[in-house]
Amino acid sequence: MRIRDQRAYDEPGIDLVPLIDVILVLIIFFVITTTFDVRSTLQLQLPVASPQAPPPARTLNIIVNADGRYFVGEREVLRTDIEAVKQAIVEAAGDDRELPVMLRADARTPYQAVVTAQDALAQLGFRRIAIATAPDTPAPEPQS
Template sequence: MNDQFGFDDGPDTDIDLTPLIDVVFILIIFFVIATSFSKPVLEIILPAAETSEVEVHRQGEVMVDVDADGAIYSGGVLYTEDNIMDLMNTDVNSTMVLNMDKEAPFESFILIIDSARKIDRNNIVVATDEKEE
């Protein structure tokens, strides 16, 4: 009798996948947009050296950037003469990689090295580019 009025008590055999596809598509768009791509914070032109070696950034290294104006950054934080010791005391046993712009004032380099010497930190590496022949 239910068949006469258009009612069907049997199981639905048609599954509409359109809403599922829409949700998956929206999630894909969300994750593509929300993914942050790592970009260098500062434009640093490293000096060239004949003895430079290609080395990959290793986990646990403290990266220190010095721009052309002599500003010192690490992890996006600006360090000055007043708080440079905070930078030197971070992860003392790890290697500190110094990325200095070739136009950076030498005073910034001396400030970093002197601060490291105050706490007997000897594991500092200066990054360079390979010299083109």
């Protein structure tokens, strides 16, 4: 009687399960890393100030310095909360809500301080608000 060796009938083959696992991991890796490369496509063009006519004779000047401190007219507002700013505006402007307001803020002023001043003006009913800017400086012409 002849005993057969079972190994002789085994045909060599490639096991695809580990290969599929590796390919799936590579696909996930490439999908995740390509999303990190996406850059913002939002293009901002900031407004440029052009010289205009001087402001009216009587305006209410509100100045916000680089530290976020408020100056209404000639007075400094001691607190920086909105109620203190509103109180100072009422004292400076009285009952005239048609009075033009010139809001001047330092370029380094925290954005929240400017928004607080605008919010106080809006709550009091002021609608004629101008924001002071520096005029656009023309670029020097190239030398020929």
